[in-house]
């Protein structure tokens with residue numbers, strides 16, 4: 001079933017069209033790549049889909065509902081989770097607290113339950129903590145639960161960002177260059193993790209990534225952007241052999 005539909009999406013910044021007439025679909029439980037040279041419009045497209053920017057033209061339809069004009073937190077609550085290119089953790093908070101903050105919006109107790117610390121409040125708190133620890137264990141971060149985020153290795157911080165996005169219980173997870181700055185070992189582990197996330201959480205994933213081996217390895221379909229326009233889409237094998245894609249990446253020197 002189609003989960004997300006993007007119709008003729010365009011974003012202008014003054015005279016620059018960063019995203020131009022883009023159409024794409026995302027099915028349930030699909031793992032899709034979004035690639036393209038630097039400045040192609042990939043992050044802008046993520047920002048349009050998650051409500052950070054309003055489209056200049058076009059529509060974003062999620063689960064049959066038009067998202068245009070909705071605030072980012074409303075869109076997140078509807079089930080679109082994301083990570084950012086630059087790490088955005090609360091560095092002074094513990095790993096556990098970082099995830100609890102992300103979960104908070106989804107699990108808000110009634111005002112009186114919270115303020116009066118009724119039994120339900122503690123039950124909910126315990127349940128959330130247990131769920132969080134379970135989530136952390138999938139990402140091999142359980143033993144670091146009490147560690148401050150700033151003391152984690154780079155790869156661990158990136159994994160924690162993904163945990164935070166998953167804590168909002170998304171139906172679609174947008175990962176913006178999750179392997180950026182990772183060494184080959186960390187990238188290989190991340191590749192496995194992305195597969196595991198899709199299977200265990202049964203969600204759709206859209207992945208922006210410059211590491212082509214990662215993209216070709218995990219994605220079922222790939223969309224290619226160049227100068228804001230979609231120039232190709234297809235399976236990894238089709239994309240690898242597409243002359244327009246080769247031209248975009250290698251400037252015609254095949």
Ligand SMILES: Nc1ncnc2c1ncn2[C@@H]1O[C@H](COP(=O)(O)OP(=O)(O)OP(=O)(O)O)[C@@H](O)[C@H]1O
Pocket residue numbers: 013016018036037038039040041042043044045
């Ligand atoms: N807020 C903004 N104001 C003006 N121009 C912008 C803004 N955000 C992005 N752009 C421009 O839009 C174009 C697309 O940028 P975007 O960051 O979406 O590309 P990208 O494909 O994600 O690139 P990269 O792979 O380098 O991250 C670029 O020319 C960029 O300079």
